[in-house]
Amino acid sequence: NAGVTQTPKFRILxxxxxxxxQCTQDMNHNYMYWYRQDPGMGLKLIYYSVGAGITDKGEVPxxxxxxxxxxxxxxxxxxxxxxxxxxxYFCASSYSSPSGIYEQYFGPGTRLTVT
Amino acid sequence: xxxxxxxxxxxxxQEAETVTLSCTYDTSESDYYLFWYKQPPSRQxxxxxxxxxxxxxxxxxxxxxxxFQKAAKSFSLKISDSQLGDAAMYFCAYSxxxxxxxxxxxxxxxVKP
Numbered sequence: 001n002a003g004v005t006q007t008p009k010f011r012i013l014x015x016x017x018x019x020x021x022q023c024t025q026d027m028n029h030n031y032m033y034w035y036r037q038d039p040g041m042g043l044k045l046i047y048y049s050v051g052a053g054i055t056d057k058g059e060v061p062x063x064x065x066x067x068x069x070x071x072x073x074x075x076x077x078x079x080x081x082x083x084x085x086x087x088x089y090f091c092a093s094s095y096s097s098p099s100g101i102y103e104q105y106f107g108p109g110t111r112l113t114v115t
Numbered sequence: 116x117x118x119x120x121x122x123x124x125x126x127x128x129q130e131a132e133t134v135t136l137s138c139t140y141d142t143s144e145s146d147y148y149l150f151w152y153k154q155p156p157s158r159q160x161x162x163x164x165x166x167x168x169x170x171x172x173x174x175x176x177x178x179x180x181x182x183f184q185k186a187a188k189s190f191s192l193k194i195s196d197s198q199l200g201d202a203a204m205y206f207c208a209y210s211x212x213x214x215x216x217x218x219x220x221x222x223x224x225x226v227k228p
Contacts (some may be wrong), residue, residue, distance in 0.1 A: 042218030
């Protein structure tokens with residue numbers, strides 16, 4: 001199993017450009033998440049999804065959009081990139097059942113620079 | 116709102132010795148989960164250990180163990196017999212039943228040979 005994969009690994013954007021960060025998991029997890037990590041800081045939740053067709057905002061959603069059309073994929077869209085969006089982006093997935101929440105598995109991250 | 120605080124930005128330990136990383140959290144919920152994640156220079160987030168709040172017994176994974184004090188809202192990580200490969204940033208994280216993780220600021224652990 002590949003686990004959680006993210007593309008691209010690195011990207012440089014100009015201010016005002018748009019892009020989509022791809023995330024795919026092959027573990028049949030129902031929950032998926034997007035986090036950003038600024039230098040020397042912990043991760044902050046951008047958006048999450050509890051299943052296909054269901055998404056919700058996290059702590060820092062402004063400037064981002066998501067969709068979840070399938071269980072496997074959870075792309076993150078950046079519209080009108082700004083320097084404040086320079087960060088490392090992590091996608092994660094987990095399984096949740098009525099008996100509890102299981103640990104999140106993280107992708108390798110995407111380093112994004114906006115100049 | 117829930118918060119997670121790691122008050123030690125940096126720690127160092129001699130190889131083969133024991134080190135404890137501190138974490139406190141704030142929540143009004145009674146049912147939740149606590150985690151320690153390791154992030155080496157490769158940036159990969161690696162789960163170290165997991166604790167369910169309803170379990171009184173402290174979680175243990177090989178050389179890693181926690182001291183979970185629910186009343187004090189404290190969740191420290193003890194690393195025994197430290198190895199050079201343990202050098203990394205360590206993050207404490209909290210999750211309610213929604214599954215959303217709230218991370219602390221992280222502690223950089225240096226292991227000296």
